[in-house]
Amino acid sequence: MKKYLDKIGKNSKKASIKSVTTTKKNKVLIDFANLIKKNRTKIIYQNKKDQKYAIKKGIKNNMIERLILNSTRLKQIEKSVVKIANLKDPVDKTLLMWKRPNGLKIKKVTIPIGVIGIIYESRPNVTSDVSSLCFKSGNPVILKGGSEAFNSNKILVYLFKKALKKNSVDPNYVQLIENKSRKSVSYMLTKMSKYIDVIIPRGGKNLVKEVQKRSTVPYIGHLEGICHTYIDKFAKLEMAKKIIYNAKLRNTAICGATETVLFHEKIIKTFINPILSFLQKNGCEIYADDKIRKIYKGKLKIASPSDWSREYLGPKISVKVVQNTWEAINHINKYGTMHTDAIVTSKKSEAVLFVKNVKSSIAIHNSSTQFADGEEFGFGSEVGISTNKIPPRGPVGLNELVTYKYEVYGSGQIRK
Incomplete structure (x- = not known):
C-alpha cells in the first residue's frame, strides 16, 4: 500500500509541474462531458453494482439515495462539467499591481494551490465535480471515495483520464485511490504531506473529525452545519413561513438545512402557531423553549440546552424566543458553527446589523439557508463548504482553489 500511494503522490507532483492552457483545459472538460453522455449505459451498469453492494453492506437509505446514478442525474453531471468549462480560468489573474518609488513593479498573481486530496463518501457526482474544478484551476487531484461507490468512481475517473490523454495532457492530473482499505485514508492523512498540499473532506461528521484529528496536511472543511433562521419583529408572516419550510424541509440531510429557528418576542403570538403547525403537518418534530410551549397549541418536546448545538440532519427542529436581533446574533x-445563518425582516437596518455581526461564513437576508451551495452561488459547482476563519470560507468553488504569489520586476535596483 505504501508503494502504491507514494507512486500516486509522485505522479500528482509531476503532473503539477506542467501547466495547461485555458483552451486545452476547456477542451478536456467538454470531451469529458461528451464521454459521460456516450457512456451513460455503462456508468449506470457500474452504479447498479455499487447499489447492490451498498444494500448488502446495510448502508442507510439516505446514503444509497445519494449513491444512485440514473439518466437524469448523469445529464445534471454533464451540465455541471460544461458549466465549469465555461467559467473564467482563475489561474494567472492579476489581483493587484503597483509601482514602488524605487521603480520596482509588483504584481499579485493567482497560481494553483498544488495537489489536492479529496476524501468523500457515497456521492459519485463528487468525482466528476471536484475533478473538473481541480483540473480547471490547475490542481492535480487525488480522489479517495467510499467503497460503496467504487465502480461508479472508477468509470468516471477512467473517462476523465481518456479525455486528458486525447488532449495530450498528463493523465495523472486526476487519480483515484483504488485501495478500499481504511488504512489508505490514514496513510493519506499522515504520510503524504510531501505530495499533498491540502485535504478536503466531503462526508459525515465522523470523517471530518478523523481528518481534523489526524491530518498532518492542511485541510479545508466543516464539521457540522448548525444553521439558524431568525424571524425578526419586522418580518412578514407569509414570507417567514415559506422560508422556514424550505430552509428546514426541502432537504433535511444537507449541511445548509436550518436546525434552529429564533423568534423575536414581539411576534410570537401571531407567528408561532402558523409556522410551527405548518412544519408539524409536514412531518417535522419540534423542540421548544418554555415561552413557545405556553403559546403553541400542537405537540412539542422540551428543548434541552444541548439541542441548541444539535445538527439533526432530519425532520426535527429547535425553536427559541429572543428579545431582539442582538440576542439572536449572540x-x-x-x-452555531459559522456555516450559514439567515434573518427574515423587512427592515434594512436590522438586516444589516445581523449580516454584519454574525460570524457565519454565509449570512443571508430574506432567503433560505439551503442556498449555501456552490452551484447556487454561480460557482459551477463546489468541492465543499468551509467554515474556517481563514480563507477560503463558504462554498469552495473554482476561484477558491487558487492561491497567489508576488511577481517583482526591477531594472537593476539594489537595497540600501
Missing part, C-alpha cells in the same frame, strides 16, 4: 455566535 445565540448564533455561541451555538
Whole structure:
C-alpha cells in the first residue's frame, strides 16, 4: 500500500509541474462531458453494482439515495462539467499591481494551490465535480471515495483520464485511490504531506473529525452545519413561513438545512402557531423553549440546552424566543458553527446589523439557508463548504482553489 500511494503522490507532483492552457483545459472538460453522455449505459451498469453492494453492506437509505446514478442525474453531471468549462480560468489573474518609488513593479498573481486530496463518501457526482474544478484551476487531484461507490468512481475517473490523454495532457492530473482499505485514508492523512498540499473532506461528521484529528496536511472543511433562521419583529408572516419550510424541509440531510429557528418576542403570538403547525403537518418534530410551549397549541418536546448545538440532519427542529436581533446574533455566535445563518425582516437596518455581526461564513437576508451551495452561488459547482476563519470560507468553488504569489520586476535596483 505504501508503494502504491507514494507512486500516486509522485505522479500528482509531476503532473503539477506542467501547466495547461485555458483552451486545452476547456477542451478536456467538454470531451469529458461528451464521454459521460456516450457512456451513460455503462456508468449506470457500474452504479447498479455499487447499489447492490451498498444494500448488502446495510448502508442507510439516505446514503444509497445519494449513491444512485440514473439518466437524469448523469445529464445534471454533464451540465455541471460544461458549466465549469465555461467559467473564467482563475489561474494567472492579476489581483493587484503597483509601482514602488524605487521603480520596482509588483504584481499579485493567482497560481494553483498544488495537489489536492479529496476524501468523500457515497456521492459519485463528487468525482466528476471536484475533478473538473481541480483540473480547471490547475490542481492535480487525488480522489479517495467510499467503497460503496467504487465502480461508479472508477468509470468516471477512467473517462476523465481518456479525455486528458486525447488532449495530450498528463493523465495523472486526476487519480483515484483504488485501495478500499481504511488504512489508505490514514496513510493519506499522515504520510503524504510531501505530495499533498491540502485535504478536503466531503462526508459525515465522523470523517471530518478523523481528518481534523489526524491530518498532518492542511485541510479545508466543516464539521457540522448548525444553521439558524431568525424571524425578526419586522418580518412578514407569509414570507417567514415559506422560508422556514424550505430552509428546514426541502432537504433535511444537507449541511445548509436550518436546525434552529429564533423568534423575536414581539411576534410570537401571531407567528408561532402558523409556522410551527405548518412544519408539524409536514412531518417535522419540534423542540421548544418554555415561552413557545405556553403559546403553541400542537405537540412539542422540551428543548434541552444541548439541542441548541444539535445538527439533526432530519425532520426535527429547535425553536427559541429572543428579545431582539442582538440576542439572536449572540445565540448564533455561541451555538452555531459559522456555516450559514439567515434573518427574515423587512427592515434594512436590522438586516444589516445581523449580516454584519454574525460570524457565519454565509449570512443571508430574506432567503433560505439551503442556498449555501456552490452551484447556487454561480460557482459551477463546489468541492465543499468551509467554515474556517481563514480563507477560503463558504462554498469552495473554482476561484477558491487558487492561491497567489508576488511577481517583482526591477531594472537593476539594489537595497540600501
